[in-house]
Amino acid sequence: MAIDMNLKVLIVDDYKTMLRILANLLRQLKFTNIEEAMDGSEALRRLRAENFGLVISDWNMEPMTGIELLREVRADEKLKHLPFIMITAESKSENVIAAKEAGVSNYIVKPFNAETLKRKMVSVLGEF
Numbered sequence: 146m147a148i149d150m151n152l153k154v155l156i157v158d159d160y161k162t163m164l165r166i167l168a169n170l171l172r173q174l175k176f177t178n179i180e181e182a183m184d185g186s187e188a189l190r191r192l193r194a195e196n197f198g199l200v201i202s203d204w205n206m207e208p209m210t211g212i213e214l215l216r217e218v219r220a221d222e223k224l225k226h227l228p229f230i231m232i233t234a235e236s237k238s239e240n241v242i243a244a245k246e247a248g249v250s251n252y253i254v255k256p257f258n259a260e261t262l263k264r265k266m267v268s269v270l271g272e273f
Contacts (some may be wrong), residue, residue, distance in 0.1 A: 148273035152198035153178045157188040157214065158232075159206040167201060167232075173259045174266070174273070185209025189217050192224055199270065204233035204240070212247055219248040228269040232257075 154176055156167045164181045171179050180197070182188035186209040188202065200218065204211040211231055218224045228250045233240060236254045244252055250269040253261060267273065 148270045149198075150175050150273060151178050152176065152270070153180065153196065154199045154201065155180050155182060155188060155191060155197045157182045157185065157200065157202035157206070157211065159184050159203065163203065170259045170262050174263050185211060185214035185217075188214055192218065192227070193221070197227065199228045199230070199266070201230045201232060204231055204235065204244075212243060215244065215247045215249055230265055230269060 154171060156164055156171070156179060158164050158167065164183075168179050168181070180191065180195075182191055184206045185202070188200070189209070191197075192200070202211040202214055211233070215229055215231065218227055218229060225248075229248070230251045230253060231244050231249045232253045232255060234255045241252055251265045253265050
């Protein structure tokens with residue numbers, strides 16, 4: 146079954162530039178329903194208030210990091226099944242392991258392009 150291209154995607158990053166890049170990549174992939182949050186705590190508020198189909202979050206943010214956000218999402222009965230892709234500049238294996246243990250759906254190391262993003266999204270959501 147094909148993915149609904151109107152799927153609501155929440156992108157989370159404390160750098161406006163990265164949010165813009167991510168939004169542009171998602172638009173290149175034909176996703177149009179894109180929302181933004183500047184940190185994990187804002188993202189969590191939005192996730193609890195609205196319905197999203199996917200979260201793409203940076204790891205390194207203040208005051209709530211991406212891994213803390215992921216743990217909150219996985220601990221929340223209403224949100225725990227939400228697909229969650231983590232983005233980080235760190236490719237250290239302990240980070241990958243920590244993210245996997247926290248229940249991440251997939252993981253992207255910066256820098257990346259639309260093709261990499263699509264491949265990770267397909268692995269989480271299915272073909273689109």
